[in-house]
Amino acid sequence: MASNNPVLNKIEELKPTFIKRLSDAIAIPAVSGDESLRPKVVEKAHFLAKQLKDLGFHDIQLKDLGVQPPPVSDSNLKLPPVILSRYGNNDSKNKKKTILIYGHYDVQPALKEDGWDTEPFTFYLDEEKQIMRGRGVTDDTGPLLGWLNVVQAYREAGKELPVNLITCFEGMEESGSIGLDKLIIEEADKYFKDVDTVCISDNYWLGTKKPVLTYGLRGCNYYQITIKGPKADLHSGVFGGCVAEPMIDLVHVLQSLVKPNGEIQIAGIKEMVAPVTETENQIYEKIDFSVEELNQAIGSKTSLYDNKRDILMHRWRYPSLSIHGVEGAFYGPGAKTVIPGQVIGKFSIRTVPDIDSKKLDQLVIDHCNKVFAELKSPNTFKTELVHDGNYWITDPFNKSFTAAARATKDIYGVEPDLTREGGSIPITLTFEKALKTNVLLLPMGRGDDAAHSINEKLDVSNYINGMKIMANYLLYYSED
Ligand SMILES: NCC(=O)N[C@@H](Cc1c[nH]cn1)C(=O)O
Ligand SMILES: [Zn+2]
Ligand SMILES: [Zn+2]
Numbered sequence: 213m214a215s216n217n218p219v220l221n222k223i224e225e226l227k228p229t230f231i232k233r234l235s236d237a238i239a240i241p242a243v244s245g246d247e248s249l250r251p252k253v254v255e256k257a258h259f260l261a262k263q264l265k266d267l268g269f270h271d272i273q274l275k276d277l278g279v280q281p282p283p284v285s286d287s288n289l290k291l292p293p294v295i296l297s298r299y300g301n302n303d304s305k306n307k308k309k310t311i312l313i314y315g316h317y318d319v320q321p322a323l324k325e326d327g328w329d330t331e332p333f334t335f336y337l338d339e340e341k342q343i344m345r346g347r348g349v350t351d352d353t354g355p356l357l358g359w360l361n362v363v364q365a366y367r368e369a370g371k372e373l374p375v376n377l378i379t380c381f382e383g384m385e386e387s388g389s390i391g392l393d394k395l396i397i398e399e400a401d402k403y404f405k406d407v408d409t410v411c412i413s414d415n416y417w418l419g420t421k422k423p424v425l426t427y428g429l430r431g432c433n434y435y436q437i438t439i440k441g442p443k444a445d446l447h448s449g450v451f452g453g454c455v456a457e458p459m460i461d462l463v464h465v466l467q468s469l470v471k472p473n474g475e476i477q478i479a480g481i482k483e484m485v486a487p488v489t490e491t492e493n494q495i496y497e498k499i500d501f502s503v504e505e506l507n508q509a510i511g512s513k514t515s516l517y518d519n520k521r522d523i524l525m526h527r528w529r530y531p532s533l534s535i536h537g538v539e540g541a542f543y544g545p546g547a548k549t550v551i552p553g554q555v556i557g558k559f560s561i562r563t564v565p566d567i568d569s570k571k572l573d574q575l576v577i578d579h580c581n582k583v584f585a586e587l588k589s590p591n592t593f594k595t596e597l598v599h600d601g602n603y604w605i606t607d608p609f610n611k612s613f614t615a616a617a618r619a620t621k622d623i624y625g626v627e628p629d630l631t632r633e634g635g636s637i638p639i640t641l642t643f644e645k646a647l648k649t650n651v652l653l654l655p656m657g658r659g660d661d662a663a664h665s666i667n668e669k670l671d672v673s674n675y676i677n678g679m680k681i682m683a684n685y686l687l688y689y690s691e692d
Contacts, residue, residue: 219683222369230361235335238346244318244387253292253383269297277391292383300376310376310406315356316385322347327666342672349670350657355413362682374690388599389638400646409612410643410651419505426653428632431563431603441591446551462557468583470533478579486565496521509660527634535559601638612652615688619681
């Protein structure tokens with residue numbers, strides 16, 4: 213019986229070791245979106261490769277993906293490596309199934325000044341609440357290390373791993389997984405040739421109490437608008453009123469994209485969204501989630517919808533457009549009277565079935581060009597795609613989901629809810645297509661973990677129970 217799996221006790225016993233491993237990893241500020249921190253992303257790859265080696269993984273390869281394509285400031289900037297490795301081997305008398313474990317070791321940017329209670333790259337354990345804090349604890353360093361920890365627990369419990377593992381850990385997920393598609397396609401018949409299924413632990417429960425398994429993701433197309441005017445920033449008293457201000461142009465274009473109620477204003481997008489079916493209509497009622505849980509996760513009562521169904525549909529199955537920020541604009545405290553000479557506005561669209569990504573890019577660029585032309589501004593203007601990643605949806609009743617549901621029930625005593633997610637993991641669809649296999653999303657953290665936000669956290673219980681689920685999932689998936 214897997215609930216008596218001795219590996220589960222070993223996971224409890226090794227808790228301090230696993231917390232220390234996470235603490236060491238969090239200390240490396242592997243921010244893929246910050247070019248100046250690229251050496252740190254590479255350092256984290258080497259840190260992980262050493263951990264894998266010490267745990268008995270073999271054939272460890274740090275795959276070079278070449279230089280980062282534009283738009284990028286440094287045209288020689290190298291992409292961080294993808295870490296491939298194996299645990300276990302098939303020989304003639306030992307034919308085990310092979311699971312590919314995907315995770316990402318890069319993280320979102322984080323500064324203490326953003327409002328963190330502690331330094332984001334100094335791991336913090338709240339002993340009383342048993343909550344761990346730091347950039348990456350839940351997205352995705354904690355879950356990624358979970359797999360390594362599970363291998364250690366199997367080894368120290370004296371149990372053979374019931375499956376073979378292949379790792380594919382990337383360092384660019386938070387920046388669109390640039391370069392990874394090509395590598396997966398190239399390795400499909402080589403390094404990945406024995407893969408039976410893919411498991412990704414890089415998402416979250418919907419709420420805070422009930423575990424879930426995830427069968428859908430939205431895609432993400434990220435754009436930037438660059439507006440250039442004066443050669444340098446100007447004094448607004450000296451020049452204000454007689455120069456065309458890039459920031460004023462940008463505000464006009466950005467406001468044309470979306471209404472405050474979330475409605476996207478770009479013509480042609482709505483028409484590409486798949487209609488709601490009767491079967492789909494019925495799934496929302498059964499999901500364990502409430503408006504209060506959303507309010508708790510966002511720390512306010514600012515939801516656009518007052519009922520569960522609309523909230524879930526707008527998170528999972530409708531597109532959304534978010535405006536993220538403006539590079540070059542004044543944003544600090546105080547009252548600087550500056551006219552920024554050049555600004556870069558950033559926004560993204562979360563995509564859903566059946567939006568055609570290339571058609572979307574054209575609609576977005578045409579829309580922005582049209583609105584800018586109407587301004588009759590002498591400034592220069594360019595809208596471009598920074599990166600994209602497709603949406604994904606699968607059948608949640610295949611062998612891998614069934615094994616994961618059983619493993620989850622062992623640990624939490626309930627059947628997990630089957631959910632979709634509003635976030636994106638750009639590479640999911642590529643795995644499915646290139647390896648001709650299923651993908652399972654097996655989340656570790658909770659819906660209020662504040663991934664991408666300040667004070668990102670992971671409850672110790674989710675870390676430990678998440679590993680126990682992984683351990684039993686490997687066992688159940690190995691069975692015929
Ligand atoms: N945990 C998954 C995650 O956070 N994914 C990112 C991926 C992304 C896409 N474009 C930029 N980053 C997300 O924002 O959903
Ligand atoms: Zn992630
Ligand atoms: Zn993320």
